[in-house]
Amino acid sequence: MSKWRTELQARRDKLLLRRRSSRLRVLPSLFLMLSVTACSPTTSNFVRVPATPIPASLLTPCQPSAPPDNPLTFGGAVMWNELLLTDLQNCNTQLDGIRQFEQYQSK
Numbered sequence: 001m002s003k004w005r006t007e008l009q010a011r012r013d014k015l016l017l018r019r020r021s022s023r024l025r026v027l028p029s030l031f032l033m034l035s036v037t038a039c040s041p042t043t044s045n046f047v048r049v050p051a052t053p054i055p056a057s058l059l060t061p062c063q064p065s066a067p068p069d070n071p072l073t074f075g076g077a078v079m080w081n082e083l084l085l086t087d088l089q090n091c092n093t094q095l096d097g098i099r100q101f102e103q104y105q106s107k
Contacts, residue, residue: 062091
């Protein structure tokens, strides 16, 4: 009788192992399916944005001021240096404006 009982227990244990192993096979395949579907390709639609031109006030050429006197004197050279520094500051302001405009456009 005990031999018969052990055979029944062995069959029952085998059935339990089969059921558990089939469940264990399903779980990894389920996770693999989820990982494959999570990596689906995405499509990118690019929108054409019209280019905004740089304002004409920033593109005017920088011209140095003419010397104040026809025969250039030492006093006239000092006055002219001040005019030239003002012209240089205006040109640098224009270049800074262009840089800011380009940075704003690239964002």
